[in-house]
Amino acid sequence: MNQKIERLQLYDTHEKIIGAAMALNHLPGGPxxxxxxxxxxxxxxxxxxxxxxxxxxxxxxxxxxxxxIAANALLLQKVCRAMADENPNAFLAIATNPINSMVPFASSILYKYGIYNPFKVFGITQIDIARTRTYTAEALQVSNQNLFVPVIGGHSAETIIPLFSYMTPVEHVVNPCQADTLTQFVRKLGTEIVFQKQGSGSAVVGVAHSINEFCDTLIDAINGKEVEATCYSANPYFGSRFFAGPATIGPYGIVQPFRKFPFNDYETFLVNSSVPFINRDVNLGEDYVKVLLPKL
Ligand SMILES: NC(=O)C1=CN([C@@H]2O[C@H](COP(=O)(O)OP(=O)(O)OC[C@H]3O[C@@H](n4cnc5c(N)ncnc54)[C@H](O)[C@@H]3O)[C@@H](O)[C@H]2O)C=CC1
Ligand SMILES: O=C([O-])CC(=O)C(=O)O
Structure with a gap:
């Protein structure tokens, strides 16, 4: 249980959530x-x-x-409506897939409801950092404890971009061939879990870990600190209106979205080839607003 959370309010359309909340209350030290x-x-x-x-x-x-999109957009719209009615200043963090489209979808809906704040809407992509870290450490045969590789772009097979040239500790280096192999491997891991779970779900434990990592940092921001956290958010710097990367976040939201810094040739290639896919996904999310809203 995350000790920084004082109160946790769980919602599900199904009544089973009452039992899930009750079970969590049995754990000491939590919210x-x-x-x-x-x-x-x-x-x-x-x-x-x-x-x-x-x-x-x-x-x-x-x-x-x-x-x-069609399966998951309606509930997100309802969350946005509830925010507009009850809590327009809250931070909104979205782990629901497809992240690349759901964040623009929610942003458009919030805009229509007159409460959009681009600095307070986040897509959670930490799972790609966790996976990159684990498998890079394995490839290099080093501990994954302190190893860190920034991951930027989006959250899909064509848009996940590990930046091995910014890996720390700096004495760890992957060669260009390893960088390509690891990038292609990490990009497929979500699909691989879905396949191996045979239709019964996706990377539930991985996403729980990643959400906790992201929210732990975000709570520090909400409580007044300036922090750095990777998220997919509104971002004007890459030729798409949304892009993931380490952003600076404070108590009022994103202070500085991820900005370009020097990439090597391979990273430049990955960024350039991801942008058309992100633009397509952003359009899919925004176009779905036009499909959904007239029906409501
Ligand atoms: N951002 C990320 O890194 C990742 C995101 N995901 C996404 O997380 C979402 C959940 O995936 P899983 O945990 O594998 O699925 P799951 O089937 O284990 O859990 C889904 C939960 O949603 C609840 N639910 C269903 N309809 C609902 C409604 N109308 N209102 C409120 N709750 C409702 C269900 O009762 C269930 O508890 C999916 O969109 C998945 O793609 C999964 C892995 C990684
Ligand atoms: O692939 C999926 O559907 C779930 C997910 O986003 C991931 O595991 O990265």
Missing amino acids: IVSGFAGEKLGAAVRSSELILTLHRVPRKPGNKREDM
Whole structure:
């Protein structure tokens, strides 16, 4: 349990969330947990400083992440509506896939509701950092404890970009061939888990770990510190309107989105080839607003 969280309000359309909240309350040292179901989304988001979405349908073998927009957008729209009605100043962190489209989708919806703050909407992509770290350490046969590789771009097979030239500690180096092999490997890991779980879900434990890492840092920001955390957010620096990378975040949201710094040739190639995919995903998310809103 994360000791920095004082109060946790869980929402699910299904009543089973009440039992899940009750079970979490049995653990010592954690937050006070309440469960909200069905029509009680407004009560669940009321007075929360951070609203996190991790719903609804994980993909099945054969699906791409972008196939999940229709399945997952409606609840995200309802969360945005509840924010507009109950808690317009909260931070919104989105772990629901497809991240590359869901963040622009939520941003457009919040804009339509008159409460969009581009500095307070985050897509959670930490899982790509965890995976890169684990498998790079394995390839180099070093401990993964202190190893860190920044990962930028987006969260999909064509847009995850590990920056091995910024790996720390600096004495660890991967050669160009290893960089390409590791990049292609890490890009496929989400799909591989979905395949191996045979339609029963996705990387549940990995995403739980990653969400905790991200939220732990974000809570420090909410509590007044200036922190650095990787997220997919509004970003004007790469030729797409959204891009992931280490951002500086403070109590009022993002102070400085990830900016370009010098890339090697391979990283430049990966960035240039990811941007058209991110633009396509951003358009898919924004276009879905036009599909959904007239029906509401
Ligand atoms: N950002 C990331 O790094 C990652 C994101 N994901 C995404 O997380 C999401 C959940 O995936 P899993 O945990 O594998 O799925 P899961 O099936 O284990 O859990 C989904 C949960 O959503 C709940 N749910 C379903 N409909 C709902 C609704 N209308 N309102 C509220 N809750 C609802 C279900 O009751 C269930 O507890 C998916 O969108 C998946 O793609 C998964 C792994 C990594
Ligand atoms: O691949 C998926 O559907 C879930 C996910 O985002 C990941 O594991 O990276």
